[in-house]
Amino acid sequence: MYRNVVGALATRHGKRAALAAPLRRAVGLRLRVPDVDTDALGTFTGEVPRTAPADRLVVTKARLGAAAAGCPVGVASEGSFGPHPAAPWCPLDVEHVALVDDRIGLVLVERAASTDTNHAELFTDGDDRAGLLAFARRVGLPGHALTVLPAVPPDGTYPMVKGIVRLPALLAAVTDAAAASRDGRARVAADLRAHHNPRRMRVIAEAGRRLARRLATRCPACAGPGWGVVGTRPGLPCRACGTATERVGELIHGCPLCDHRVTAAPADTADPAECPRCNP
Ligand SMILES: [Zn+2]
Ligand SMILES: [Zn+2]
Incomplete structure (x- = not known):
């Protein structure tokens, strides 16, 4: 369809x-x-x-x-x-x-x-050049980009610099943002835009x-699209004693179009280390 x-x-x-x-x-x-x-x-x-x-x-x-x-x-x-x-x-x-x-x-x-x-941020006054470069490497420059903003922006809006992938642009943005910030520091962060x-x-x-x-995947009842897992229930049985654990046990398959639901029994067992009876 x-x-x-x-x-x-x-x-x-x-x-x-x-x-x-x-x-x-x-x-x-x-x-x-x-x-x-x-x-x-x-x-x-x-x-x-x-x-x-x-x-x-x-x-x-x-x-x-x-x-x-x-x-x-x-x-x-x-x-x-x-x-x-x-x-x-x-x-x-x-x-x-x-x-x-x-x-x-x-x-x-x-x-x-x-x-x-690479979700991460760094606050810097710009003097610690080595720390800034290490952060840029950790985030993944130049394959990933950075954003820079004053740590405490001045009154009014201060434009965020985004999509920074080159070191000269990073250093310039940090210097400007630190100078504009009320605490003299810039906030450097990973650019999370996809x-x-x-x-x-x-x-x-x-x-x-x-x-x-x-x-x-079609629903077995109405043949509509979208059949799949819509919920889970804890209770995966312990391998040693069969007691229900907190691990996901039953998978609930459902249809987004009709009310049809099928609960599938667990296909696996839980490690006794996670069992409230074997390892209280
Ligand atoms: Zn259905
Ligand atoms: Zn057990």
Whole structure:
């Protein structure tokens, strides 16, 4: 039902490179990029605060693109960065990809997560040249870009310098921002916009492949697209004693169009080290 259908991909950041191929291969959907200001919904660089969590924003963005292009099908992606829930010292990149199809009332969101991210920031007065260069290397210059802003901006707005990939531009931006800042320091951060961040683009591509797989999988009850895992339940049994652990046990498969659900029994067992009875 997507063969040669054209969907709108709302992006200003080159995400077509990550999303077009998996969707075309899986279901034949083609993407075109309409002229739409996705930054109005909030930016990574922080000039426009976000108004909703990423998994809701991504659906709004897909609808915005579809409306701008006059297509019934819209696709968008939205990322969020934060600490890993199980390892808070580790930054985690979570990328959501959504597809809305107004022809059948389908809303599908898939996600992928990775700890391979360069999400980081540095505060510097510009004197520690070696520290600044080490930070730039760690973030991945010149393959990845940086942003620079005064640490404590002066009254009024101060334009953020974005997409910095060259050292002379970085040094000049840091000097200017530190001089403008009320505390004499510049804030240097990884540029998280997808077209300046190949690591993020890889996670977006993985979320896109998952979305494509879901679209290609039909519901056993209504034959609509999008069948897949919609929830999980803890309780994976311990390998030694069979007690339910906190690990994910049952997978709940569901259809985004009808109420059909199938619960799949766990295919694995949990390590006794994670068992409340064997290892209390
Ligand atoms: Zn169904
Ligand atoms: Zn046990």
